Amino acid sequence: AAASAAVGEWREVAGARVLAPAATWPSPRAIVHFIGGAFAGAVPEVAYDTLLRELAERGFYIVCTPFELTFDHRSCAGRVASARDVAIRALGFRSDKVPVADGDEELTPLPLFGVGHSNGALLHLLISSLPELAESAAAVRGNALVSYNNKGVSEAIPGGIPDGAAEALRAVESAIPSALRPPLPSALPEPLGSIVSGDAVLSSLLPAAVQLETTFGEIKDGVRDFTPSPAESRALIAEGYSCPRTLLVRFDVDGIDESPEMGRLLNDSRLVDELTLSGTHLTPLAQELLTPQGTLPNAPLAPLPPPTLPPEAAALVRDTLEEELLRDLRTLVASLDRWLAKDLESEEGEETPKDSPAVASV
Numbered sequence: 001a002a003a004s005a006a007v008g009e010w011r012e013v014a015g016a017r018v019l020a021p022a023a024t025w026p027s028p029r030a031i032v033h034f035i036g037g038a039f040a041g042a043v044p045e046v047a048y049d050t051l052l053r054e055l056a057e058r059g060f061y062i063v064c065t066p067f068e069l070t071f072d073h074r075s076c077a078g079r080v081a082s083a084r085d086v087a088i089r090a091l092g093f094r095s096d097k098v099p100v101a102d103g104d105e106e107l108t109p110l111p112l113f114g115v116g117h118s119n120g121a122l123l124h125l126l127i128s129s130l131p132e133l134a135e136s137a138a139a140v141r142g143n144a145l146v147s148y149n150n151k152g153v154s155e156a157i158p159g160g161i162p163d164g165a166a167e168a169l170r171a172v173e174s175a176i177p178s179a180l181r182p183p184l185p186s187a188l189p190e191p192l193g194s195i196v197s198g199d200a201v202l203s204s205l206l207p208a209a210v211q212l213e214t215t216f217g218e219i220k221d222g223v224r225d226f227t228p229s230p231a232e233s234r235a236l237i238a239e240g241y242s243c244p245r246t247l248l249v250r251f252d253v254d255g256i257d258e259s260p261e262m263g264r265l266l267n268d269s270r271l272v273d274e275l276t277l278s279g280t281h282l283t284p285l286a287q288e289l290l291t292p293q294g295t296l297p298n299a300p301l302a303p304l305p306p307p308t309l310p311p312e313a314a315a316l317v318r319d320t321l322e323e324e325l326l327r328d329l330r331t332l333v334a335s336l337d338r339w340l341a342k343d344l345e346s347e348e349g350e351e352t353p354k355d356s357p358a359v360a361s362v
Contacts, residue, residue, distance in 0.1 A: 007056045010045040016087035017045040019052055019062040029059035029344055030111035031093060033084045033140075035067070037118030037147075040285060042066050048117070050287050050326065054333040060340070061110070063087050067123075072227045077126035081136040088112070095139035113340055114143040114243075117284045121145035125262070126233065129240040141343050142245035144336055147281050149258045150230045238265050246272045247339045249332065251279035275335060279328035286329040 007022050021028050032055055040047035044064040052062045065080040065087070088094065089107065096109035114124040124145060128137040228236060246266060250259040259274065266272045277283075 007053050010049075014087045014090040015065075015083055017064040017066060018087065018091065019045070019056045019064075021059045021061055022057045025059040028061040028093075028110055030061070030113055030141075030340065031088060031095075032060045032062050032340075033088075033112065033114050034062060034064045035080055035114070035116040035120030035123050036064070037120055038069050040117075041120055042068060047285055051284050051329060051333065054330065055115075055336065058333070058337050061091070061093070063091075073122065073126060073233065074130065074227055077123045077130060078133060080123055081127045081133050085136060085139075097141055098135075098139050111141050111343060112139050113343075114140050115146070115336065116143070116148075117146045118149060118281065121148035122150045122233065125237050125241065128243040129237045131240060134242070137242050140243055142247070142340070143243045144247040144249065144339060145259070145262070146249045146284055146332070147251060147254060147257050147259070148248060148262050149256050150233055151256065151258070152226065152230045234265060237262075241266060241270070244271060245343070246270065247336075248272065248274045249335065250274075250276050251281065251283055251328070252276055253279065254281040256281060273339065275339075277328065277331055277335060279332065283328045283332060286325045288326065 008020055011018050011020075032052075034044060034048065034052060035041060036044040036048055044052070044066060048064075052064070056062050063084060065083040067076055067080050070076050089104075092106075092108055093110050094100070094104050094107040095112040097112065100109075114127070116122070116124040121143075124143045125148070127133050128140060128143060130137075226233075248259040248263050248266075250257045263272060263274045
């Protein structure tokens, strides 16, 4: 059965996607600000649903700040930090790590942690390093960074952005009738536009697709590399990273992970834990294949309701394919829980509900 059956549904609050802890918890243990990777970070409630539901099952209030793929990491870090602060306040919470500001007396103080995957890990590092984000950084107790990487465009795209790319994109844009250009789905011809608008799965995935318009627009404007560049980001982090505790998680089959390099950069006077787990760069994106009732996910555009497997078949899927996919993800969840609990042990005590997953021991 799904481990997160007691967790409710995703909600949109002030532009963020939020997931409350399982109802069996008397109060949230902490807020987890989650930032996903490139593309997937536009729809974290879809791409990371199982990972984040399992954390919510363990008592964490999940606040995700979606972002569009962009070359401007500095501005992106500022936007997601601001979106986090607005959403947390809208939920009636505030970080317990900063003094109470005027007008915030009624807000409930909670510990705040950052958790990021891939490009989201880089954004958390920048939030805790950029001087203009010092106030947002001061609210965070710790960052758990999974599969960190920060490759330049020339490494992420073999050969880099080719000369003439901007001119080519401008020529392509001018050749496309304005009626067929984004925003979508309103620009799609009927009946396709209505199908996309009316289908929950397609609508939720749409932001991951249309964000390419932003990226192509930046290339069209002549952008050739990330801002700051990987070298500039490392310098900013080495000089300004202020988060008191950091966890770096890498997987044993991940050719693009750069966590060891970041560990060497941070591990001077800072408290940094490093962990290697079984899995790949895509492990945080693993999903449950069946609903608790044994129903297959509904395929987009499917004319019929999703089929329900016979109990024997559902058990076979869960015990073989699904279990294999989720084994590494659940090890990741347990490891994150164990690390987060280091700051929370003294506060949990009898707050831990008997019918929820045990708080991981340190």
